[in-house]
Amino acid sequence: MKLKRFEALSLQEALQSVKAELGPEAVIVSSRRIQKGGGLFGLLSQSVVEVTAAVDRASQVEEAPVARVERSLQSLMAKRFAPEAPVRQPVQPAPDHKFSEALQVATALDPVTQHLDEMRREIQRLREEQQDPERVLGPLRQELEGLRIVVGEVLGSQMDKRVEGLPGDVMEVYQSLVIQGVNPQTAHHLVRGVVETLGTAGVGNREALKSLLWERMEESVAVSGQAVSKHYGQKVMMLVGPTGVGKTTTIAKLAGLARQQDEHRRTVLVTLDTYRVAAVEQLRVFAKILKIPLEVAVSHKDFLECLGRHQNADLLLIDTAGRSPKDQAGYDELLAITRGQVQVETHLVLAAPMAESVQMDTIRRYQSVPIHKLMITKLDEVSMGGSLYNVLAQTGLPVSYLSAGQRVPEDLEMATRARLVELAWGQASRQVLQECVPLNGVVH
Ligand SMILES: Nc1nc2c(ncn2[C@@H]2O[C@H](COP(=O)(O)OP(=O)(O)OP(=O)(O)O)[C@@H](O)[C@H]2O)c(=O)[nH]1
Ligand SMILES: [Mg+2]
Structure with a gap:
């Protein structure tokens, strides 16, 4: 190990001398400001910076300046891109050794690190989006749902217009279905089918109307029967x-x-x-x-x-x-x-x-x-x-x-199909059923 003391008017000058003489691997052991010379009572003394630096010759490996900057940049990027990297740390006092060099590199890289910071945030955002497609799809889904509701309402009002000319009972049945949440197109399709079968005169018969409608609704849903039964094999x-x-x-x-x-x-x-x-x-x-x-x-x-x-x-x-x-x-x-x-x-x-x-x-x-x-x-x-x-x-x-x-x-x-249709009518089913007896024995 070689130890050497340097004096200069400023710290920067002293560090330049250290670097020039001992090379970039030199380590700053101490630095202090001292009064130098001065004659009687120190009146002519001068304030200088004294820097003691050391270098380990055995381990000293020459490194091209470009490679050094590149290394600093890489370590900086690694630190910044590391997942557990803390949010930007407050600036710490530079360590004694090679601090001027680090300072220079850091100053030169400041705009680059800022840009890297932004890129890191962007990459993180993209990564999160990739891992969680719902974050992108969620708002789209909501938008689609909103559109679906609007389209449903528009179609519904169109459907309402189409059923306008139908007899009062048919209108009432149609509206009950829509209120229960049945799709207006489906409700319209159902009542039209019933009107076509019964004829304009036939729909006057309330019970026939509801009974046929119920039957059609039962036909449009499927059930599997008993899935757990001792009559099945394994x-x-x-x-x-x-x-x-x-x-x-x-x-x-x-x-x-x-x-x-x-x-x-x-x-x-x-x-x-x-x-x-x-x-x-x-x-x-x-x-x-x-x-x-x-x-x-x-x-x-x-x-x-x-x-x-x-x-x-x-x-x-x-x-x-x-x-x-x-x-x-x-x-x-x-x-x-x-x-x-x-x-x-x-x-x-x-x-x-x-x-x-x-x-x-x-x-x-x-x-x-x-x-x-x-x-x-x-x-x-x-x-x-x-x-x-x-x-x-x-x-x-x-x-x-x-x-x-x-x-x-x-x-x-x-x-059972009857139960599913009863559920479709919801609270209205009791009323509908009471008015329309007998209905396949589903009224309890
Ligand atoms: N009100 C009501 N609650 C129910 C019904 N069936 C299940 N639950 C309740 O729903 C909750 C969740 O039931 P689980 O059987 O644990 O549901 P799971 O699908 O097995 O849930 P995971 O295993 O977490 O996916 C429990 O509190 C059940 O008691 C039901 O028909 N009506
Ligand atoms: Mg479970």
Whole structure:
């Protein structure tokens, strides 16, 4: 190590001397201002800067100035682009060694770092958008939903004009349907069809009008009948759907239903929902009460092993984790299960309070799995079922079960067409039904 003392009038000059003599690798050991010379009483003394610098000759490697600047730039960029990089730090006093050099580089790079900062923010924003397409799609979706409502209103008012000339009862029925949330075009199509069949004179008969309308509505929705039945052979049923729609609760209800039908039936619960600790526990409680085995499958391999263990089971009910729209890996996992050698009947669970557009979107997303049947839950939380009717009539997917409460297993009923139409009429259904008897025995 070589140690040398430098004196100059200013710090800058002293540092230049250090650099010129010892090279860029020199380390500043100390710096102080001292009085130099001065004669009697120091009257002629002069204030100078004394800098002591050291250099380790052994480790001193010459580096081209361009390479040095490049290195500084790279380290600066690395610091700035590092994900955990803190928000710009307050300027620290430069360390003693090579501080002038660092200062020069930093000053020269200041506009560059500012620009880099902006670029970093932009890249971060783009990264976030890539990871979360909803941030871009969300406002677009809202805009589309707004447009859909406007278009619906315009069409609705046009439809209203078209039904203007129709007899009073027809108008009234049409309006009731629209108030319940049935799409104006669908409502118009329905009433026109009925008027065409009955003729202008026939629609005067209120009961005939409503009875025929009810029949047409029943024809436009599909049901699957009893999906859990002791008359079937072996069956594997899987419930899929968004988070919190009631999949686990419904699985427990279905297991309860199977037990009610035949207590010797071998039912097995399988959960693929290992994302939440509580999810397994929730099902374990039901399994214990119903005295049926519960299997937890963490991987697809686990699932296949579980199928192997329960080859003699009559009914295998598979619960799955709720999937967010962004969870592509989750959809792929479900796809792998349905593509296996065992035939799996997939029921998509939709909650009645979900907006019509969200229900349609969910059906579209799960269609690749694919979906065989629909289950509708939380019917107790809605008063108007028109939008649900729109979804069912539009997709034609058969509905297996309906759930209208949290009680296990009581609050589960097999879907019937009559019940779906009754739901479409919502609160109006009682009134309509009272005025229109008898109606296929759906009035309780
Ligand atoms: N009101 C009402 N609540 C219900 C119904 N079905 C389920 N729930 C409730 O909805 C909540 C969520 O039910 P879960 O069965 O845990 O829903 P999940 O789809 O399994 O939820 P994740 O596993 O988180 O995706 C619970 O509080 C249930 O009691 C229903 O028909 N009506
Ligand atoms: Mg669940």
